[in-house]
Amino acid sequence: MTQLANDRGSVTAFVTALTAALLVVTGLVLDGGLALAATVRANGQAEAAARAGAQKLDLAGFRATGTLHLVPADAVAAARTYLATEGLTGTATATSGGVTVVVTATHPTQLLGLVGISSLHVHGEATAQPRQG
16 A cells, blocks of 8 residues: 555544544533533522512502502512522612512633633523512
8 A cells, every 4th residue: 555645644633623623512512511500500599589589578558459569679688688698699670560680600611611711601580579379
């Protein structure tokens, strides 16, 4: 079998490129899955904070009219207290009809750091309304 002089090392270059591509795809799968899990966790944390805020009812208004409304300032304070207690970063807004909480987090990557992506930003959002029951 004759070997051509200009073919030397072509397999090495191919294997190197293929290995790099496989590492990137593996990084996308692994870090993408971990980022998805972090997003689900952030959504759960936002839901819990929103529920904490939705417990701040205007009891005097409820006794007078029978209608459930929140005290917005108290609802925001309760949601922010929950976030601070859990060591989370986020925002809370409220109206008399509900509380909305957005949790933000930075998730470090495992393999994508090899290509310069050291972290992924995730957020979760939830709204809770007062319910009678």
